[in-house]
Amino acid sequence: MTDIFHLIESGLEACLGRRELLRRALAVGALAMPAYATAQSDYPSKPIRIVVPVAPGFATDYLARLIAENLRVKMNATFVVENRASGAAGNVGSEYAARAQPDGYTLLFASPGPLSINKFLYPKLGFDPADFVPISLVASAQNVLVVRANSPFKTLGEIIEHAKARPGALSYASGGAGTTQHLAVEMLKSQAGLDILHIPYKGSAAAMSGFIQGQADFFVAELGNSMPFIRDGRVRAIAIGSVKRVSSLPDVPTMAETLPSFTTSAWYGLVAPPKTPPAIAVKLSAAIAEVMKQSDVEAKLQGMSILPIGSTPAEMAKFIQEESVRWGKLIRSAKIAVD
Template sequence: MTKRHFLQWTLTALALSAFGPAALAQSYPTKAIRLVVPFPAGGATDLFARSLSQKLGEKLGVSLVVDNKPGAGGTLGSDLVAKGVADGYTLLLATSSTHSIGPNLNPRMPYDAVRDFTPIGQVGNAPSIMLVPNSSPAKTVQEWIDLARKNPGRLNYASSGNGTVVQLTAELFKSQANLFVVHIPYKGTALAIPDLVSGKVDVLFDSLPTGLPHVKDGRLRALGVTSAKRTPLAPGLPAIAEVLPGYESTTWFGLFGPKGLPPEVVQRVNAAANQVLHDPEVIDKLTRLGIEPVGGTPAQFTQMLASESAKWKKIISERKITSD
């Protein structure tokens, strides 16, 4: 290499370095962003994404395009983002199923929920509701626990299938209350509701949007919510944690990018998301979906992810839970 060629090469390298990740992040975004939803259109995660997309796009100054990539319980879409380019133009709206529960149920997943992603921020939390038949003698969470303790193995709970968040919510409840209650899996909670109403099933931990209407029309009784504290989504209902301190089981929603996402991009998206989550229109849409807006920093989200993974890993191992 001649001295002249070396000088040209050096100047070119310096020029290119000026357009590295940090420089690109300062002008980010300059084009549409794809928000991958690893679940089918019309589901809770998809509706959440569409409730956020327009306002979040406005805050970022570009279009935010929701792209449904369902399959394998959210694994396919999540893996697509994990293996994507870390430039901030392909993001993921993930849930506890894809990043807290799934990896602990299936150690052979194609991605590592920690190493292969960059957490951007938690954006929502969906608590469940503890439902019993109107014929149940239990009027409170404590009364139901007392009833189950007096009748070990004689009461049952319904779920939407093995390894689902509905089963894990009940198993966490059983573990903390030290109960022996039989599991009856259904192919979805909607199929369990008639048996719950008739008293063939003793308890069900259902989502608020699907469970609360049955309470309002008088078909079922609600005893409590699974969030750490009382929620405005179900006014008047106590948190189960008031009886079982530390109890919490919710479906969280969060934004991720591939590993190596530039910190400037993470902060830009996180700040925009936090602003959107205070928008009254967005809050109203999420409330109708049974979701509380959360927000917070990437560090807080990372800490929550570690806590959730450890909690479900322990329950899955102790209770020998497997997926269908």
């Protein structure tokens, strides 16, 4: 279990402590002390664009706008969210941000795809995710495994047992090849030794709709997006992807209670174009950490079953590297490809 997952579950300050958080921030800032002084006094002096590589209405977009509004107040600066969606898993908007001037006035707010997964799926990306300058791991959304209300399956263990007894008989929905929903089940299949059919859709909404209509046996989706369907009884949650059980569904066990150490979540982070001065990343990171501790922000995220984080640049860099290793190994071994 990586350190950052403990941060996600327990909160950044509780795990690091105030002194350790300050030490890490100063260590990163020391990499460019002359630039740090300039950034502290002059940055930001003009509007900052936050590029979101998906269409409005998705969790990534909502979080970016929530962060932008609160950073506006915190830093006394203008933040503008710019959606650049293309349907190519966030690659177009991410490439646009990667080619922007490295001055801190264009940033990218993205989920795992562009930052740690897509490079293993698309052979000709127009950017290298490793070149982005990490700013902050902002928030995490736990995944939940759901079945329809009339499904005979009551536990993850029953699904595993059925899949082992009847290879290829079960199917699962996802929002598309290479999404965290897809990879979560592929990781499940790999760890449990299962043969389950993948039914990809064009987006999470279409996947949920097809799944509810009976086109797949189960669906691993973000908890926040699934809660309305859980509450109205159309689907039943049988396992949570978090390390610990969640307060909104206290009777639903974690996946790790069946498969030790198995976790699955979506996460969201802010990065800057390659060669952006580290001092700028440190200043933004510190502001985001304060924003994520605000009670009003926490309340809004809790309503979406999203956990605020607010990490340092160094912690985000370490986490993305670990995620890249994790998903790269799975994608290669499972021979996952996109159309």
